[in-house]
Amino acid sequence: MRIDVLTLFPEAFRGPLDVSIVKRAREDGLLDLHIYDIREHATDRHRTVDDYPFGGGQGMVMRVDVLDRALEFVRARAPERGLVVYLTPAGERLNDRIVRELAAEPRLILVCGRYEGVDERFVEHFVDREISIGDYVLTGGELPAMVLIDAVTRHIPGALGDAASPEEESFADGLLEHPQYTRPAEYKGWSVPEVLLSGHHAKIEAWRRQQRLERTRERRPDLLEGKEEEDDPG
Numbered sequence: 001m002r003i004d005v006l007t008l009f010p011e012a013f014r015g016p017l018d019v020s021i022v023k024r025a026r027e028d029g030l031l032d033l034h035i036y037d038i039r040e041h042a043t044d045r046h047r048t049v050d051d052y053p054f055g056g057g058q059g060m061v062m063r064v065d066v067l068d069r070a071l072e073f074v075r076a077r078a079p080e081r082g083l084v085v086y087l088t089p090a091g092e093r094l095n096d097r098i099v100r101e102l103a104a105e106p107r108l109i110l111v112c113g114r115y116e117g118v119d120e121r122f123v124e125h126f127v128d129r130e131i132s133i134g135d136y137v138l139t140g141g142e143l144p145a146m147v148l149i150d151a152v153t154r155h156i157p158g159a160l161g162d163a164a165s166p167e168e169e170s171f172a173d174g175l176l177e178h179p180q181y182t183r184p185a186e187y188k189g190w191s192v193p194e195v196l197l198s199g200h201h202a203k204i205e206a207w208r209r210q211q212r213l214e215r216t217r218e219r220r221p222d223l224l225e226g227k228e229e230e231d232d233p234g
């Protein structure tokens with residue numbers, strides 16, 4: 001899939017997307033990622049991208065004309081239309097379902113806002129989906145865009161390598177993961193649960209399932225709403 005990012009801080013994207021699974025997905029041609037600087041579409045001598053809010057108030061607002069030109073430029077780089085996503089605390093909260101929906105798109109165009117956000121006319125006329133990564137306010141949409149790119153990349157077929165599949169992980173069936181252990185089997189007197197060393201696969205699976213249900217009930221009961229009747233051992 002192709003992802004285009006529109007930002008005032010292209011340099012922020014160097015680093016987080018150049019390691020591990022996202023790096024390999026890009027190298028393997030599974031993720032075609034392009035970062036574009038919105039400021040290159042400013043037209044005045046000072047390369048202005050923002051202005052004071054009509055009606056007054058603190059901060060600055062990103063200009064609709066500059067964003068329109070930037071989006072037009074990016075759209076013309078590839079034949080797919082691209083789903084335009086604006087990262088904002090006012091959007092629908094990102095979750096596993098939305099990540100999968102976005103991962104099924106051939107092309108995403110992510111718009112990162114700074115200051116007090118973008119002129120609402122840009123949202124109204126160009127944005128297909130407004131998404132929030134959580135109820136807190138960051139200094140810009142760059143980190144949310146990177147979070148989204150990372151989560152979406154894991155759902156591109158082949159990105160996790162041969163064996164691994166996002167279907168087998170937390171949230172695919174709406175439960176938290178079971179705890180994990182590795183060697184040494186005992187450390188400072190702290191031992192690994194006996195059942196995991198038993199080699200009894202059915203018992204191990206049952207134990208893990210029970211751990212997942214217990215943890216979800218304790219930590220995230222909201223995830224169990226509407227699925228209470230499923231195999232709950234107590």
Ligand code: 4GX
Pocket residue numbers: 087088089090113114115116117118131132133134135136137138139140141142144
């Ligand atoms: N999940 N930010 C957007 C600019 C802004 C300010 C006010 C609209 C209104 C965020 C989040 C987030 C910081 C991105 C402020 N836009 N984005 N930016 N939480 O905090 O997605």
